Amino acid sequence: MIGSTxxxxxxxxxxxxxxxxxxxxxxxxYLFISPFYLLFLIFGLYPTFxxxxxxxxxxKGLGPIKYVxxxxxxxxxxxxxxxxxxxxGVILFILYVPLMTFLALVLAVILNSKSIRGFRVFRTxxxxxxxxxxxxxxxxxxxxxxxxxxxxxxxxxxxxxxxxPWLESIWGGRVSLCLLVIWAWLGYNMVLMLxxxxxxxxxxxxxxxxxxxxxxxxxxxxxxxxMRSVILFSLVLSTMGSFNLFNEVYTLTGGGPMNxxxxxxxxxxxxxxxxxxxxxxxxxxxxxxxxxxxxxLIQVRYFGQKAx
Amino acid sequence: xxNRRVFQSSxxxxxxxxxxxxxxxxxxxxxxxxxxxPFLWMLITSFKTADEIFTIxxxxxxxxxxxxxxxxxxxxxxxxxxxxxxxxxxLSATILRLFFCSLGGYGFAKFKFPGRDALFxxxxxxxxxxxxxxxxxxYFIMRDLKWIDTFLPLIIPGAANAFGVFFMRQxxxxxxxxxxxxxxxxxxxxxxxxxxxxLPIIAPGMISLGIxxxxxxxxxxxxxxxxxxxxxxxxxxxxIRSLTGPxxxxxxxxxxxxxxxxxxxxxxxxxxxxxxFLEGITAGAVKG
Numbered sequence: 001m002i003g004s005t006x007x008x009x010x011x012x013x014x015x016x017x018x019x020x021x022x023x024x025x026x027x028x029x030y031l032f033i034s035p036f037y038l039l040f041l042i043f044g045l046y047p048t049f050x051x052x053x054x055x056x057x058x059x060k061g062l063g064p065i066k067y068v069x070x071x072x073x074x075x076x077x078x079x080x081x082x083x084x085x086x087x088x089g090v091i092l093f094i095l096y097v098p099l100m101t102f103l104a105l106v107l108a109v110i111l112n113s114k115s116i117r118g119f120r121v122f123r124t125x126x127x128x129x130x131x132x133x134x135x136x137x138x139x140x141x142x143x144x145x146x147x148x149x150x151x152x153x154x155x156x157x158x159x160x161x162x163x164x165p166w167l168e169s170i171w172g173g174r175v176s177l178c179l180l181v182i183w184a185w186l187g188y189n190m191v192l193m194l195x196x197x198x199x200x201x202x203x204x205x206x207x208x209x210x211x212x213x214x215x216x217x218x219x220x221x222x223x224x225x226x227m228r229s230v231i232l233f234s235l236v237l238s239t240m241g242s243f244n245l246f247n248e249v250y251t252l253t254g255g256g257p258m259n260x261x262x263x264x265x266x267x268x269x270x271x272x273x274x275x276x277x278x279x280x281x282x283x284x285x286x287x288x289x290x291x292x293x294x295x296x297l298i299q300v301r302y303f304g305q306k307a308x
Numbered sequence: 309x310x311n312r313r314v315f316q317s318s319x320x321x322x323x324x325x326x327x328x329x330x331x332x333x334x335x336x337x338x339x340x341x342x343x344x345x346p347f348l349w350m351l352i353t354s355f356k357t358a359d360e361i362f363t364i365x366x367x368x369x370x371x372x373x374x375x376x377x378x379x380x381x382x383x384x385x386x387x388x389x390x391x392x393x394x395x396x397x398x399l400s401a402t403i404l405r406l407f408f409c410s411l412g413g414y415g416f417a418k419f420k421f422p423g424r425d426a427l428f429x430x431x432x433x434x435x436x437x438x439x440x441x442x443x444x445x446x447y448f449i450m451r452d453l454k455w456i457d458t459f460l461p462l463i464i465p466g467a468a469n470a471f472g473v474f475f476m477r478q479x480x481x482x483x484x485x486x487x488x489x490x491x492x493x494x495x496x497x498x499x500x501x502x503x504x505x506x507l508p509i510i511a512p513g514m515i516s517l518g519i520x521x522x523x524x525x526x527x528x529x530x531x532x533x534x535x536x537x538x539x540x541x542x543x544x545x546x547x548i549r550s551l552t553g554p555x556x557x558x559x560x561x562x563x564x565x566x567x568x569x570x571x572x573x574x575x576x577x578x579x580x581x582x583x584x585f586l587e588g589i590t591a592g593a594v595k596g
Binding site: 023026028032035036038043047050051054103116131133139144148154187191215240246278 | 362416436448
C-alpha cells in the first residue's frame with residue numbers, strides 16, 4: 001500500500017527473558033488480528049505457492065500432476081497471444097493512463113477553485129460511473145459504439161463523419177476500451193486528486209500567481225510537484241489496472257478483434273477455465289506477477305527519489 | 309497599504325477570470341455529459357421496443373415507451389430473486405469483513421505485542437499478490453470444499469481484508485485510550501471493550517468501509533463467473549451478461565432494464581452516504 005504511515009509510535013520491547021510471558025499477556029490482540037492471518041494462510045498463501053508449483057507442471061484439474069520443469073515458461077516465450085496481451089497492456093497504458101491522469105488532475109484543480117459553483121453536483125456526476133457495475137456499463141458502451149445502430153456513429157454522422165468501426169477494428173477496439181476505462185475510472189482518480197489538493201494550502205498557488213506566475217505555470221510548477229504522492233498512487237493503480245483489465249474487456253470487446261484488446265488476465269482466465277491448461281496458466285500468472293511487480297517498483301523508485 | 313503588483317495582477321486576473329470561468333464551466337459540463345450519456349442511453353434503451361433498437365439510423369426517442377422490458381425482467385428472468393442473491397452475498401460479506409477488519413484494526417492500533425510491526429508490514433505486503441496468481445488454486449480449494457455453486461467462495465475468502473484492517477487501524481488510532489482504560493478498571497473483558505466501547509465510536513468509519521465492501525461485492529463479476537453455475541444462483545452482473553447474444557441478437561432492451569435495476573440500490577446508498585464514501589476511498593491515498 002502506498003502512502004501508508006503508521007500513526008502510532010513504534011513498539012519497542014526491552015530484551016526480555018520472558019518472551020513467552022509477553023506473548024501470553026498479549027493473547028487478546030493476537031486473537032483479534034488472527035482472522036486475517038488464518039484466512040490468508042488458506043486462501044492467499046497456500047494458493048500462491050500451489051500456483052508456483054503448478055507453473056512447473058501440466059495438469060488438467062483431474063488425475064496426476066505431471067512435473068515438466070521449465071517447459072511452460074519456454075512455451076510462453078513463443079506464445080503469440082500471451083506476448084500480444086503484454087504488448088496490449090503497454091499500449092492500453094499509453095493510450096489511457098496519461099490522458100486520464102491529466103484529465104483527473106485538471107478537473108480536480110477546477111473543482112478545487114473557490115469561484116466554482118455547483119461543486120457538489122459536478123463532483124457527484126463525475127464520480128457516479130465508478131459505482132456502476134462494469135458489466136452493465138460495458139454492454140451500454142457496446143450498444144452505443146455499434147457501427148450500424150450506435151448512438152456515437154449517429155452523432156458523428158450529423159457532422160458528416162462516416163461510420164467508425166469502433167468494435168470491429170484493431171485500433172477502434174482499443175480506443176473503445178480506453179473510452180470505457182476512462183469513463184469508469186476518471187471520477188475515482190479525480191476524487192483522489194481532489195483530496196490531495198485539499199491538503200495543499202491554497203496560499204501557495206496564490207502566492208505564486210501574485211509573484212507573476214500564470215495559472216498554467218502555477219499548475220505545473222506548484223500544484224503538480226506538491227501532488228506527487230497522490231499522482232504516484234493513482235499511477236501505480238492505473239499501471240496494475242491496465243494489465244489487469246478483466247470486466248471491461250470481457251464485456252466490451254471480449255479481447256478482440258484479433259486479440260487487439262486481450263489483456264494478460266483475460267488470457268490467463270481463458271487458458272485456465274476454457275482450455276483447462278492449469279499448469280500453463282499458472283506460469284502465465286507468475287510471469288505477469290513479476291512484470292507488474294517490477295513496473296510498480298520502477299514507478300515508486302522514480303517518483304520516490306524526487307520527493308523530499 | 310497599497311501594493312502595486314498585487315493590484316495589477318488582481319486586475320489582470322479578474323479580466324482573465326471572465327473568459328477562463330467560461331472555459332472551466334464548458335469543460336465541466338462537457339465531461340459531465342460524457343459521464344451521464346451512457347446512463348441516459350441505458351434508460352432510453354430500456355423503454356424501447358427491440359425493433360427501435362436496431363433501426364438505421366438510430367432512433368433517439370422511442371415512439372411508444374413502455375415498461376415491457378422491466379416486466380420481462382421480473383417475470384421471465386426473476387430479477388428480484390437474483391437481486392436477493394446479490395444482496396445476501398453482499399450483505400453477509402460486508403458484515404463479516406467489517407467485523408474482522410475492525411477487530412484486527414483494533415488489535416494493531418491499541419495493543420503492543422511482540423512482532424506487531426512485522427506482522428503489520430506483512431499484512432500490507434500481501435496486497436501486492438495479484439488475484440491472477442491465486443485464481444486457479446482457489447478454484448480447486450473451493451472444489452475440494454464442495455463450495456462450487458454456493459455463495460461461500462464469494463463471502464469467506466475475503467472475510468478479513470488487508471486494506472480494511474489497515475483502514476480500521478488508522479481510524480482506531482485516533483480514538484482516545486481513556487474510555488478503554490476506564491472500562492478495564494471496571495473489570496470489562498477485552499472483547500467486551502471492543503464490542504461495547506470501540507464499535508460505537510468507530511461507526512462512521514465502518515460506514516465508509518462498509519459501503520466500499522458492499523459496492524465491491526454487489527458489482528463483483530469475476531468470482532461469480534467462476535463459482536456460480538446454476539442460473540438460480542446468479543448475481544445481477546451474471547444475469548446481465550447471460551442476456552448477451554451475437555451482434556443484432558442481444559436483447560438490449562431487456563439487458564438495459566436489468567442494468568438500470570442493478571444500479572438503483574447502489575445509487576441510493578451512494579447519494580445518502582456520499583461524504584462517508586468519498587472519505588473512505590481517499591483514506592489510503594492521501595494520508596501518506
